[in-house]
Amino acid sequence: MHxxxxxxxxxxxxxHQCEMMCSYGKVGAFNPAKSVMDITIFDGxxxxxxxxxxxxxxxxxxxxxxxxxxTCNPATGAKEVSAEACVGCKVCSIACPFGAINYDPxxxxxxxxxxxxxxxxxVEACPTTALAYVAQxxxxxxxxxxxxxxxxxx
Amino acid sequence: xxxxxAGAGPAAVAAAEHLRELDGDAGVTLxxxxxQPPYSRMAIPYYLTxxxxxxxxxLRRTEDxxxxxxxxxxCGEVVSVEPGxxxxxxxxxxxxxxxxxLLATGAEPIIPPVPGMDDPRVQxxxxxxxxxxxxxxxxxxxxxxxxxxGFIGCIILESWVLREVNLTVLEMGxxxxxxxxxxxxxxxxxxxxxxxxxxxHTGVRVxxxxxxxxxxxxxxxxxxxxxxxxxxxxxxxxxRLDYLGGSGITIDQGIVIDEHMQTSVPDVYxxxxxxxxxxxxxxxxxxxAVQPTATEHGRVAAANMVGANNLPYKGSLNMNVLxxxxxxxxxxxAWEGVDGGDYGELYNPENFQYINxxxxxxxxxxxxxxxxxxxxxVLRGLIETRMPLGPWKDKLKDNPVLLADAYVGVNQAALQKxx
Ligand SMILES: Cc1cc2nc3c(=O)[nH]c(=O)nc-3n(C[C@H](O)[C@H](O)[C@H](O)COP(=O)(O)OP(=O)(O)OC[C@H]3O[C@@H](n4cnc5c(N)ncnc54)[C@H](O)[C@@H]3O)c2cc1C
Ligand code: SF4
Numbered sequence: 001m002h003x004x005x006x007x008x009x010x011x012x013x014x015x016h017q018c019e020m021m022c023s024y025g026k027v028g029a030f031n032p033a034k035s036v037m038d039i040t041i042f043d044g045x046x047x048x049x050x051x052x053x054x055x056x057x058x059x060x061x062x063x064x065x066x067x068x069x070x071t072c073n074p075a076t077g078a079k080e081v082s083a084e085a086c087v088g089c090k091v092c093s094i095a096c097p098f099g100a101i102n103y104d105p106x107x108x109x110x111x112x113x114x115x116x117x118x119x120x121x122x123v124e125a126c127p128t129t130a131l132a133y134v135a136q137x138x139x140x141x142x143x144x145x146x147x148x149x150x151x152x153x154x
Numbered sequence: 155x156x157x158x159x160a161g162a163g164p165a166a167v168a169a170a171e172h173l174r175e176l177d178g179d180a181g182v183t184l185x186x187x188x189x190q191p192p193y194s195r196m197a198i199p200y201y202l203t204x205x206x207x208x209x210x211x212x213l214r215r216t217e218d219x220x221x222x223x224x225x226x227x228x229c230g231e232v233v234s235v236e237p238g239x240x241x242x243x244x245x246x247x248x249x250x251x252x253x254x255x256l257l258a259t260g261a262e263p264i265i266p267p268v269p270g271m272d273d274p275r276v277q278x279x280x281x282x283x284x285x286x287x288x289x290x291x292x293x294x295x296x297x298x299x300x301x302x303x304g305f306i307g308c309i310i311l312e313s314w315v316l317r318e319v320n321l322t323v324l325e326m327g328x329x330x331x332x333x334x335x336x337x338x339x340x341x342x343x344x345x346x347x348x349x350x351x352x353x354x355h356t357g358v359r360v361x362x363x364x365x366x367x368x369x370x371x372x373x374x375x376x377x378x379x380x381x382x383x384x385x386x387x388x389x390x391x392x393x394r395l396d397y398l399g400g401s402g403i404t405i406d407q408g409i410v411i412d413e414h415m416q417t418s419v420p421d422v423y424x425x426x427x428x429x430x431x432x433x434x435x436x437x438x439x440x441x442x443a444v445q446p447t448a449t450e451h452g453r454v455a456a457a458n459m460v461g462a463n464n465l466p467y468k469g470s471l472n473m474n475v476l477x478x479x480x481x482x483x484x485x486x487x488a489w490e491g492v493d494g495g496d497y498g499e500l501y502n503p504e505n506f507q508y509i510n511x512x513x514x515x516x517x518x519x520x521x522x523x524x525x526x527x528x529x530x531x532v533l534r535g536l537i538e539t540r541m542p543l544g545p546w547k548d549k550l551k552d553n554p555v556l557l558a559d560a561y562v563g564v565n566q567a568a569l570q571k572x573x
Contacts (some may be wrong), residue, residue, distance in 0.1 A: 003270050009419070009566060023554060040562040040563070042559075042563060049563075049566050051562055058453075061454065063168060064445055064446050064449050065211070066194035066196040066197050066213065066445060066452075067197050067206070067210060067211065067213070067215070068212075068214050068215045085206075085215060087197050087200035087205055087206055087210065088198075088200070088205070088477070089200070089475075089477075090475045090482070090527070091196070091445050091446060091475060093527070093531055094474070094475045094484055094486070094530050094533070095473075095534065096531035096534075097531055097532070097534045097539070098531060098532070098535055099529035099532035099533075099535065099561060100531065101531065101532065102528050102529065102530075103527045105480070105527065118314065
């Protein structure tokens with residue numbers, strides 16, 4: 001069973017450390033705009049919700065890609081984008097119903113969470129327990145995702 | 155069990171792989187007319203600009219992919235389907251028997267019925283071979299006229315500009331991409347193209363192409379003449395159905411399929427650009443001719459072929475994203491709105507930005523956007539899940555940019571309720 005990135009809104013303080021580290025890992029600069037982990041702030045900071053790709057099994061992005069630029073890393077289960085193969089057509093970015101894969105005009109290819117090859121930098125950066133990278137069954141992660149999908153009617 | 159698939163594009167390959175996953179013992183045969191490995195039409199524009207080589211257009215990246223997972227690739231053209239004997243016939247006379255058949259022969263370009271289209275300097279942009287020919291013709295400084303500014307036209311347009319040709323675009327509709335973008339969005343796209351040095355004429359029809367040795371002359375119905383060294387025709391597509399005569403399979407705009415992707419004939423299914431399947435937004439059937447519908451069709455068809463029609467399809471959401479010389483536009487679902495609906499709009503022409511959200515009650519049903527590229531997928535998420543937006547609807551009407559926030563907010567609320 002792969003480990004999963006678990007996000008808990010109730011423990012998130014909205015400090016954006018994860019976004020900073022994520023962008024650093026992705027593009028080598030502290031620039032939240034390039035982060036693939038997103039913190040959405042509601043009610044002036046009363047509620048902060050972390051979100052990123054949940055690495056769906058039959059990922060929409062992976063299935064729709066016309067050139068097999070998105071593949072599953074068997075070690076982590078992460079759906080990874082090959083920058084060499086991606087032609088930048090963006091069709092994955094409209095096909096993902098979570099909005100979790102996005103085009104980067106600077107690189108000409110899309111970017112998404114790849115779990116940093118099994119050592120997610122956002123988790124390292126998080127000063128609280130809002131982000132954790134743990135075995136899926138121990139966290140009820142699957143149940144959480146199941147509930148989310150049920151709620152979303154998927 | 156032997157599954158046979160006619161065609162070798164994205165719908166066919168998605169289906170073949172899913173058939174293989176679901177039924178490990180069955181034979182899966184893919185019959186494609188091209189000699190090269192299955193490739194993506196969608197990747198042709200990037201081949202034209204040199205972003206990828208020919209291999210970069212292939213649907214799968216390893217040479218032995220199909221062999222390795224036990225999919226037989228056959229090169230040949232299917233010329234007839236005989237449901238009575240459960241056979242397809244190829245152009246060379248070979249007969250291939252199937253237990254279940256998937257028709258995934260895609261679409262072909264529509265060539266306007268006007269004189270002069272047969273000159274070799276008039277090119278469509280459909281096959282890899284067309285792309286190779288265009289690369290020869292579209293030399294820097296050449297005068298190129300593109301007939302048609304539909305969605306494919308607006309994607310390939312960039313290829314000509316990057317090849318430094320002198321480009322004029324002619325569109326018969328009242329604006330660019332008339333079937334995907336509304337007035338404001340289409341006009342923004344047009345002024346964007348013009349600001350990049352492309353001449354765009356809308357509301358004009360080509361009545362003939364006259365050729366001499368030196369040049370082509372594109373004659374318009376208003377009497378104007380556009381001289382050209384190369385003409386690219388991109389005037390829409392139609393399903394490829396020529397091989398179905400006598401098969402008894404019901405055809406309307408495309409091959410009519412039910413919610414299990416089955417045609418009117420038992421054991422014969424259809425998927426992708428050739429199929430007229432259920433549309434999520436209208437509940438009626440339509441030919442979408444876009445990649446997301448093609449791959450989804452392929453997978454759903456495979457599941458029903460294996461599982462004896464036990465996976466009804468909710469229909470595909472028509473969606474599209476274009477990058478035209480750096481301006482990104484997209485459309486989803488009922489972007490023109492629905493009866494009794496309501497909308498929110500942001501229009502910022504100085505920055506080439508536009509969002510139009512269409513609602514039915516407090517549910518998002520369609521959208522257009524110009525100049526945005528972040529989190530576009532949530533539009534699909536919100537439309538397909540029919541999530542009630544609650545208080546977010548008014549916030550979105552005030553400020554459509556809050557889309558991604560609305561998506562997270564609505565999901566968060568639903569999650570809390572479920573726990
Ligand atoms: C230039 C261009 C750009 C595009 N850009 C986009 C885009 O950005 N986004 C998007 O969503 N869509 C885009 N599309 C559309 C997208 O490519 C199609 O929707 C998709 O390819 C449909 O897949 P398909 O498998 O149904 O059909 P096709 O891709 O057409 O594949 C059908 C295959 O079957 C073969 N075939 C046909 N008839 C027979 C026969 N009788 N016997 C054997 N083989 C046969 C064909 O040669 C072909 O290889 C673009 C298309 C083009 C041409
Ligand atoms: S943008 Fe890249 S990864 Fe996404 S579908 Fe297109 S080629 Fe594949």
